[in-house]
Amino acid sequence: MTRTTLPRIIAAALLLSFAASVPAFAQTLRIAMTAADIPTTSGIPNNGGEGYRFLGFPAFDGLVNWDFTHPNEIAGLTPGLATAWKIDPSDHTRWIFTLRQGVKFTDGTPVTADAIIWNLQRLYDEKSPQFDPAGSAIVRSFVNMLDHWQKVDDRTVAIYTKYPFSFFPYMVPNILIVSPTEWQKSGRSWTEFARHPAGTGPFQISKVVLGQFAELTRNANYWDKTRIPKLAKMIVIPMPEATTRLAALRSGEVDWIEVPPPDAIPSLKAAGFQISLWPYPHVWPYMFKMTDGSPFKDERVRQALNYAIDRDAIVKFLNGTAKPAYGLYPPGNPYFGTPELRYGYDPAKAKALLKEAGYGPDHPVEAKIMISTAGSGQMLPEPMNEIIQQEVKPIGFDLHFDVVEWGTMLVAKRNGPDSPAGHGDDALNNSLGFADPASMFRYFSKASWSPNGINWGHFYDPKVDALLTQAQDSFDPTQQTKLLAEAHGRIVDDAPWLFVVHDLNPRALSPKVKGFVPAQSWYQDFTHVTVE
Amino acid sequence: MARFLAARLLHTVLILFGVSVVAFGLIHMIPGNPLDILLPPEAPKSLVDHLRAEFGFDRPLYVQYLAWLGRVFRGNLGTSIFTGREVTRELLRALGNTLVIAVPAAVLAFGLGTTLGTVAAFNYGKPLDKLISVLVILGLSVPHYWLGIVLVIVFAVEWNVLPAAGMGGSGGLPTSWHDLSFLVLPVATLSMIPIGVIGRMVRSTVLEILGNDFPTALRAKGLRSRHVVFHVLKNAAPPTVAVMGLQLGYLLGGSILVETVFNWPGSGQLMDLAIFRRDVPVLQGTVLVLAAFFVLINLVVDIVQALIDPRMRR
Numbered sequence: 001m002t003r004t005t006l007p008r009i010i011a012a013a014l015l016l017s018f019a020a021s022v023p024a025f026a027q028t029l030r031i032a033m034t035a036a037d038i039p040t041t042s043g044i045p046n047n048g049g050e051g052y053r054f055l056g057f058p059a060f061d062g063l064v065n066w067d068f069t070h071p072n073e074i075a076g077l078t079p080g081l082a083t084a085w086k087i088d089p090s091d092h093t094r095w096i097f098t099l100r101q102g103v104k105f106t107d108g109t110p111v112t113a114d115a116i117i118w119n120l121q122r123l124y125d126e127k128s129p130q131f132d133p134a135g136s137a138i139v140r141s142f143v144n145m146l147d148h149w150q151k152v153d154d155r156t157v158a159i160y161t162k163y164p165f166s167f168f169p170y171m172v173p174n175i176l177i178v179s180p181t182e183w184q185k186s187g188r189s190w191t192e193f194a195r196h197p198a199g200t201g202p203f204q205i206s207k208v209v210l211g212q213f214a215e216l217t218r219n220a221n222y223w224d225k226t227r228i229p230k231l232a233k234m235i236v237i238p239m240p241e242a243t244t245r246l247a248a249l250r251s252g253e254v255d256w257i258e259v260p261p262p263d264a265i266p267s268l269k270a271a272g273f274q275i276s277l278w279p280y281p282h283v284w285p286y287m288f289k290m291t292d293g294s295p296f297k298d299e300r301v302r303q304a305l306n307y308a309i310d311r312d313a314i315v316k317f318l319n320g321t322a323k324p325a326y327g328l329y330p331p332g333n334p335y336f337g338t339p340e341l342r343y344g345y346d347p348a349k350a351k352a353l354l355k356e357a358g359y360g361p362d363h364p365v366e367a368k369i370m371i372s373t374a375g376s377g378q379m380l381p382e383p384m385n386e387i388i389q390q391e392v393k394p395i396g397f398d399l400h401f402d403v404v405e406w407g408t409m410l411v412a413k414r415n416g417p418d419s420p421a422g423h424g425d426d427a428l429n430n431s432l433g434f435a436d437p438a439s440m441f442r443y444f445s446k447a448s449w450s451p452n453g454i455n456w457g458h459f460y461d462p463k464v465d466a467l468l469t470q471a472q473d474s475f476d477p478t479q480q481t482k483l484l485a486e487a488h489g490r491i492v493d494d495a496p497w498l499f500v501v502h503d504l505n506p507r508a509l510s511p512k513v514k515g516f517v518p519a520q521s522w523y524q525d526f527t528h529v530t531v532e
Numbered sequence: 533m534a535r536f537l538a539a540r541l542l543h544t545v546l547i548l549f550g551v552s553v554v555a556f557g558l559i560h561m562i563p564g565n566p567l568d569i570l571l572p573p574e575a576p577k578s579l580v581d582h583l584r585a586e587f588g589f590d591r592p593l594y595v596q597y598l599a600w601l602g603r604v605f606r607g608n609l610g611t612s613i614f615t616g617r618e619v620t621r622e623l624l625r626a627l628g629n630t631l632v633i634a635v636p637a638a639v640l641a642f643g644l645g646t647t648l649g650t651v652a653a654f655n656y657g658k659p660l661d662k663l664i665s666v667l668v669i670l671g672l673s674v675p676h677y678w679l680g681i682v683l684v685i686v687f688a689v690e691w692n693v694l695p696a697a698g699m700g701g702s703g704g705l706p707t708s709w710h711d712l713s714f715l716v717l718p719v720a721t722l723s724m725i726p727i728g729v730i731g732r733m734v735r736s737t738v739l740e741i742l743g744n745d746f747p748t749a750l751r752a753k754g755l756r757s758r759h760v761v762f763h764v765l766k767n768a769a770p771p772t773v774a775v776m777g778l779q780l781g782y783l784l785g786g787s788i789l790v791e792t793v794f795n796w797p798g799s800g801q802l803m804d805l806a807i808f809r810r811d812v813p814v815l816q817g818t819v820l821v822l823a824a825f826f827v828l829i830n831l832v833v834d835i836v837q838a839l840i841d842p843r844m845r846r
Contacts, residue, residue, distance in 0.1 A: 452578065
């Protein structure tokens, strides 16, 4: 071999490999997820919001679905496999669902009232042969007020809750419906079913290569003709490492990545990639401990910290991938209400409040905050916390960090604030969502005090409690909104949390991807997306 | 030889038992439990506790350990808490994927390492020796995840001639040139450290042997230089084989870092995932099987060494 042929052969081989890596289908959308593994494909996906986003709602329907058609509001509800639902006027624990007629699973069998009941048994009846412990745990985490059910007739199902709970319809989308026949055919095994699942969604999960990718194919017979996917296929690939996702997007191996590293956003924009930023129900707070011994037991100290941080500086550090948070809900949301206090960067006010509470620069508030190194929704916890630490130091807060691994924090959050799992820390930096109107009840009511719920710091305001309970018992939407807004206004003033930022759910898309309209939701609609 | 073999086998069993105890103990010392990670953040503690009892995590540790050991003896590594899939199947799939890059990386590293080391030693002190030594030290000291990222930036992002991540569509052994192109960067990255280790080892061993009298005697007898090289290499083989065995063990274990950078679904990634999810059955199964591999490779190395060098059998 002469000296010049070897480089030529290598060049030719490399070119060939490039030619081979060009996708075979023009109408295939390839997405890199942040999940480390393919979420379960048996209808109730694990891997949290991302699981439901990619392998839940695209392939399956609930009786009620999330409505993605109003991008300017937090996603509401829309009929799914039920065309209508209502509360029984004579029994406020009985919800009546009217089933959509003529819908078929992708295996060709019809969606019947019996199939719905069979799916409820899968998740709530431990004695049923189709009971699925993993799926059940995931659904019951949200929908723990569901009690029992009843087939009224072939097109009507009634579901009972344990107590009157007006937000129940918001819980129903979590219960995705799958084909009982396909499960029978899969040897009555959920693992086997997950290889070729059958649902009713706009896409059908057509191929699962464990650890590598899941392929979804257009369901041309989808019952909602306005949501028949324009894409022929959608491929979702688990890619937990942010730099790997970035390289995959930039090399053209995928068309879409979830959560690009914030510092890569300017260069991605410069290279012609689209950056999608849109609000969704997410907040990044400190949950304060209110029990004895915590400096945050004093309301003035909590309020002072809320005045002491410069949220805009944090947003700037995140390259605009977040917006400042002034409550659980963002201003402009119907539930935001009219709090008396509007937190902004106001060091003078913060110092005054601290002085009133008996603290000052020579006698700072000493507090230990539990922060995680990473985790779902935690954004960039270490640098963000360091910014806060530096900002509040001159004002009179001496914050120390108890840096833990994500799993440790989850354990701490589920146990009481004074349990050993809490490490004696005074606050917990754990991001949370507020997709449904029951969120405030879960975070701020006395009934949700840890370990029974996730009001970790044991916040209690009797007025808030009364308002939240009333909202839950009220079946009039206008009244509900009024009560919730009033509760939220008080919560902001009480400052049980340090409200820091709302994430804007960044994703980076190749210029070839068109037609994506982000919804204000943890979930998204892929049916109108095209790839040029 | 039979006594030697029996003793080594007994050692192997004891080591594996020790590994199983240590692995089990360490996993249970990490704070957090799989159910906390599996369940969404809204899950109440009552549900977590209920499931903990269901999975048996509330039983005393030694009971859990014995129950697990009993299952392992029956060839059942259990099912993953997170995915509900059988650990044995998951592990075989991941190990298979790791082999796809580990075997070519081993072949490349053993071949190149031995060649470079030998060439350097026979050219001791000359510029070629210095050049090779620099390259080998570089291979040994450059962090391979960093090298992986740089290779991706150059070959995938800038030049766009090789894929950045994943293993192509086949999901197993490469079946096309397209699949093969996914191997290039991870194999190159993975082989760097063993090339360095083996190159240095071979160079110093060969130099030491060249310091003996017998190569001079061989040359004086008029043997051709390639025959002299053969005799020298034969003498350098036992320590080199031992190092190769260790390196092969590392490669089979899957490099968590390299597999993370290249999004390669191998045993390293499986273990990484299992650690973060506290997926106890997967973690225990993986650690045990990988440790067994390591110990078995060492056993094979011992036997090979004993075959090459009779002194080892004593």
